Amino acid sequence: MQNGAIAAQFEELAELLEIQGANPFRVRAYRNAARAILDSTESIAAAADSIAKLREFPGIGEDLAKKIQVLVQTGSIPQLAELREQVPAGVVAMLRVPGLGPKKVFALFQEHGIRSLDELRLAAEQNRIAGIKGFGKKTQDAILKGLEVAESAGRRVYLSEAKQVAEQIAEDLRSVPGVAQLEVAGSCRRRKETCGDLDLLAEASQPDAIMDRLAGHRLVEAIIARGDTKMSVRLFKGLQLDLRVVPAESFGAALQYFTGSKEHNVVLRRRAQDMDLKLNEWGLFRGEQMVAGRTEQEVYAALGLPVFPPEIRENRTEFALAEQGPLPRLVELDDIRGDLHMHTTASDGSASILEMAEAAKSRGREYIAITDHSKRVSMANGLDAPRLLAHWKAIDEAQKSIKGIRILKGIECDILEDATLDLPDDVLEQADWVIAVLHYGLQQPREQIMKRLMCAITNPHVDIIGHPTGRLVDRRKPADIDFDVFLDACAKHRVMVEINANPARLDLDDIHAAAAKKRGIPIVISTDAHGFADMDLMQFGVFQARRAGLTRDDIANTLPVDAFLERLRQAKG
DNA sequence: GCCGTTTTCGGCCCGACTGTTTTCAGTCG
Numbered sequence: 139m140q141n142g143a144i145a146a147q148f149e150e151l152a153e154l155l156e157i158q159g160a161n162p163f164r165v166r167a168y169r170n171a172a173r174a175i176l177d178s179t180e181s182i183a184a185a186a187d188s189i190a191k192l193r194e195f196p197g198i199g200e201d202l203a204k205k206i207q208v209l210v211q212t213g214s215i216p217q218l219a220e221l222r223e224q225v226p227a228g229v230v231a232m233l234r235v236p237g238l239g240p241k242k243v244f245a246l247f248q249e250h251g252i253r254s255l256d257e258l259r260l261a262a263e264q265n266r267i268a269g270i271k272g273f274g275k276k277t278q279d280a281i282l283k284g285l286e287v288a289e290s291a292g293r294r295v296y297l298s299e300a301k302q303v304a305e306q307i308a309e310d311l312r313s314v315p316g317v318a319q320l321e322v323a324g325s326c327r328r329r330k331e332t333c334g335d336l337d338l339l340a341e342a343s344q345p346d347a348i349m350d351r352l353a354g355h356r357l358v359e360a361i362i363a364r365g366d367t368k369m370s371v372r373l374f375k376g377l378q379l380d381l382r383v384v385p386a387e388s389f390g391a392a393l394q395y396f397t398g399s400k401e402h403n404v405v406l407r408r409r410a411q412d413m414d415l416k417l418n419e420w421g422l423f424r425g426e427q428m429v430a431g432r433t434e435q436e437v438y439a440a441l442g443l444p445v446f447p448p449e450i451r452e453n454r455t456e457f458a459l460a461e462q463g464p465l466p467r468l469v470e471l472d473d474i475r476g477d478l479h480m481h482t483t484a485s486d487g488s489a490s491i492l493e494m495a496e497a498a499k500s501r502g503r504e505y506i507a508i509t510d511h512s513k514r515v516s517m518a519n520g521l522d523a524p525r526l527l528a529h530w531k532a533i534d535e536a537q538k539s540i541k542g543i544r545i546l547k548g549i550e551c552d553i554l555e556d557a558t559l560d561l562p563d564d565v566l567e568q569a570d571w572v573i574a575v576l577h578y579g580l581q582q583p584r585e586q587i588m589k590r591l592m593c594a595i596t597n598p599h600v601d602i603i604g605h606p607t608g609r610l611v612d613r614r615k616p617a618d619i620d621f622d623v624f625l626d627a628c629a630k631h632r633v634m635v636e637i638n639a640n641p642a643r644l645d646l647d648d649i650h651a652a653a654a655k656k657r658g659i660p661i662v663i664s665t666d667a668h669g670f671a672d673m674d675l676m677q678f679g680v681f682q683a684r685r686a687g688l689t690r691d692d693i694a695n696t697l698p699v700d701a702f703l704e705r706l707r708q709a710k711g
Numbered sequence: 712g713c714c715g716t717t718t719t720c721g722g723c724c725c726g727a728c729t730g731t732t733t734t735c736a737g738t739c740g
Contacts, residue, residue: 238738
């Protein structure tokens with residue numbers, strides 16, 4: 139059983155307990171455990187043979203360790219099954235309606251027998267909600283509006299989209315008179331894979347002016363709330379944006395606070411408490427006296443901490459890192475010298491070899507690899523051996539006509555469902571760079587998936603495994619990979635792993651990239667560009683690498699081309 | 712339900728906004 143599946147059960151348990159009005163700290167304990175399990179690079183199921191081993195995970199004590207054992211052995215938790223009997227799934231779904239929390243949902247269910255989103259809509263339409271104690275006309279209207287949000291699945295948007303929208307609105311609001319500072323905060327600033335909402339923070343002399351501008355912004359569809367310092371609006375697709383306005387002396391504290399994560403902030407708060415201080419979005423206080431708040435740097439320094447890059451503010455490893463000394467310098471976009479995964483018109487790309495090379499050069503890349511699809515991907519016009527050999531000749535020709543960038547002859551070679559490669563060894567050995575990937579049969583059982591990966595890793599001509607899991611963020615599940623075995627094999631056979639920078643892939647994810655680093659496996663960040671514009675996606679791969687805590691030394695395509703090729707030769711030797 | 716070099720009991724981060732309230736609970740982040 140995978141960590142994600144175990145965590146999901148505890149998360150569901152937390153929701154069900156919360157609806158039933160359980161002790162909030164008990165609910166939190168389940169949530170904390172779910173998160174710790176999700177964040178761990180180690181397999182919980184593998185540790186389930188021993189209570190002591192399980193208890194080493196943060197937030198897992200005697201009781202939860204036992205529940206995990208039962209879950210791994212039998213596939214279910216009896217308590218969860220019992221709770222599901224008591225509270226229908228439709229009731230849990232009602233939690234996704236903005237404005238409805240566990241207390242209101244429980245009241246609707248228990249006292250008025252409303253058991254699903256459909257029944258909730260009917261009740262609201264028939265004006266049956268407004269009379270209920272604790273509910274009124276406004277709540278009823280809010281429910282009708284909120285149902286759309288809940289049913290549009292409360293979907294998170296990709297970081298690429300969130301970042302673009304947030305930065306656009308931020309830019310528009312910066313021109314409002316009296317706005318001294320304005321920053322994007324929240325999960326967007328932390329560069330999470332997806333954002334559930336957007337957070338903007340402003341220092342402004344006239345809050346009303348900036349709120350008026352936001353209210354009239356072309357991207358704003360509705361106003362959810364507006365107070366003296368805080369305003370919430372709804373954008374397209376139900377996406378919410380929160381704007382906070384604070385004075386200059388609080389800007390740093392507020393930026394820190396609204397960047398989060400929540401878990402990171404909880405640790406800071408406790409640390410402040412231990413120092414007889416109090417931290418909130420207005421500043422760091424000793425009694426009534428403000429100690430810090432103007433800048434993030436000031437706040438962290440007063441707590442005896444470095445300014446953590448936003449990408450690692452997740453209460454995973456950052457506090458332990460800070461204990462060990464200065465924080466490592468995380469990889470940056472400017473460190474990237476090569477882009478080793480891209481397509482041309484030979485398969486499903488939209489530009490020629492030379493056009494791609496020119497575009498890469500203009501973005502400061504010193505080398506690229508042209509890696510069109512192999513024949514199995516027939517929909518993408520994948521290349522068979524004769525076409526590939528001809529394509530490589532064309533690459534040699536293109537190289538002659540462009541200076542200042544090195545073009546490597548590569549291939550994105552499919553690992554077929556029967557655990558063989560899509561091209562023969564005598565072809566692959568002529569390549570400068572071979573990416574092996576799973577495209578089809580991602581739902582095969584773990585055994586077969588691992589057989590396929592091992593076939594690629596042990597092939598002497600394969601340099602790297604591209605987008606290893608095949609997952610699409612929020613859309614397609616990853617292949618069932620035993621990561622311990624997979625990464626150990628990559629390390630042993632000196633095969634690199636990719637962080638695919640496409641915002642829909644971001645594969646490997648941060649957790650597994652960190653696990654690869656731990657084993658010393660070189661990681662390559664690639665755009666998988668199918669046209670020029672895609673080359674700008676490199677930043678999203680870099681964000682993912684930063685979230686994994688990776689430095690320049692962990693990323694092979696930060697090397698100059700000769701050093702990179704030398705490393706490749708050594709790996710093959 | 713977890714956790715502990717002040718503690719094995721009694722804590723567990725903190726504030727803004729809304730609605731239905733006559734002084735605050737619920738929700739949200």
